[in-house]
Amino acid sequence: MREDQLAAYLRRKLPDAADLAVANLARIPGGASRETWSFDARWTARGTPVERAFIVRRDPPASLLESNASLEFELYTALEGSGIPAPRVLWYEPDGAELERPFFVMERLPGITDARTLAHSPEWAEQRPLIARQKAEVLARIHRFDIGRLRSLERPPSPETAALHEVEKWERTMRQDALEPQPVLEFAFSWLRRHLPPPPERLALVHGDYRSGNFLFDKTGITGVLDWEMAHAGDPIEDVGWLAIKSWRWGTDRTGGLCSREEFVRMYEEAGGAKVDPAALKFWEVFSNVKFAIIFITGTKAVVSGKSADMLLAVTAFINPGLEAEILELIG
Numbered sequence: 001m002r003e004d005q006l007a008a009y010l011r012r013k014l015p016d017a018a019d020l021a022v023a024n025l026a027r028i029p030g031g032a033s034r035e036t037w038s039f040d041a042r043w044t045a046r047g048t049p050v051e052r053a054f055i056v057r058r059d060p061p062a063s064l065l066e067s068n069a070s071l072e073f074e075l076y077t078a079l080e081g082s083g084i085p086a087p088r089v090l091w092y093e094p095d096g097a098e099l100e101r102p103f104f105v106m107e108r109l110p111g112i113t114d115a116r117t118l119a120h121s122p123e124w125a126e127q128r129p130l131i132a133r134q135k136a137e138v139l140a141r142i143h144r145f146d147i148g149r150l151r152s153l154e155r156p157p158s159p160e161t162a163a164l165h166e167v168e169k170w171e172r173t174m175r176q177d178a179l180e181p182q183p184v185l186e187f188a189f190s191w192l193r194r195h196l197p198p199p200p201e202r203l204a205l206v207h208g209d210y211r212s213g214n215f216l217f218d219k220t221g222i223t224g225v226l227d228w229e230m231a232h233a234g235d236p237i238e239d240v241g242w243l244a245i246k247s248w249r250w251g252t253d254r255t256g257g258l259c260s261r262e263e264f265v266r267m268y269e270e271a272g273g274a275k276v277d278p279a280a281l282k283f284w285e286v287f288s289n290v291k292f293a294i295i296f297i298t299g300t301k302a303v304v305s306g307k308s309a310d311m312l313l314a315v316t317a318f319i320n321p322g323l324e325a326e327i328l329e330l331i332g
Helices: 003-013 069-079 115-120 128-144 159-177 183-194 237-244 261-270 278-304 311-331
Strands: 018-028 035-045 048-058 089-093 103-107 204-206 215-218 221-225 232-234
Touching: 003 018, 003 035, 069 089, 069 103, 115 128, 128 204, 128 215, 128 221, 128 237, 128 261, 159 183, 159 232, 159 278, 183 278, 183 311, 237 261, 237 278, 278 311
Parallel strands: none
Antiparallel strands: 018 035, 035 048, 048 103, 089 103, 204 232, 215 221
16 A cells, blocks of 8 residues: 555545655554554645544455444444544445455544553553543443444344354364364364353444454543444443453453453443343353454465465464463453
8 A cells, every 4th residue: 555546546535635745654463354554634625724544444465354344434423422432434445456455434533442551551651540430431332333234244043053153163164264173172063052041131333342452542542442343232241251262361360451350340340231141141242252263363374375475374373272271261
């Protein structure tokens, strides 16, 4: 991606902008399914100077998981005015002609996403309790969102099938992408099928990757929730299980690097979230470690098959032994 490509694209989208220029193009590291790029643009509108900060989310040649860019764009659009902080999306280009691959453009919000810094730095110690509370409150709002507004959202047949639907989906992905036998994951899938949780009262919007590192924050707290590519309808406790796993504690004994699990669950329930049954939470924590391991299996296959030379994908295979140990410890 080049600055001149973006400038040409913006000139087409903003025909009244004069003297338009793009600067500070930089790729933001990470991202499981799409490249994320940041850039600034300046132009003149009817004699008035304008400066804007943008984000581009572009499909990569290969990724850790397959996802639906049109759904992500639809989600961001639907979230406007919902009370769920998220960037405002502007344009979606499914043919990707200007930037080689499909992409969409959204406004850049203030804040950073560095979860490790948030968890460890004394600079953020005072903000951690505030951000932990906001994280719980925002998750409760996500789970109360009207999923009827989202036509493209993946849905299980019913609340009763929500857990099994996710188990079967990720088991299919493992069998499709695994390059060698996966005995620990096979054992885990057997355990999951035998410990399905009670169904939720209703299907909720599940973010699918709601963790520290996937929201922007500054000294005022959370400014935006990002990376909705794994969103679907399902059991809301799935999100609580995902954010509780060891990988997202960032080397601390705190959930998300922020607070104790008990404190987070209390704040989430008090904010109007679903009642968190301990057995259901354990199921979803085991499931989340399994899901995370399979995401890395998919990334490894992309590198081995020659679809990607991304070093992030190449090193993911080395993470799975730790996840397998966590799965076995949780199952007991």
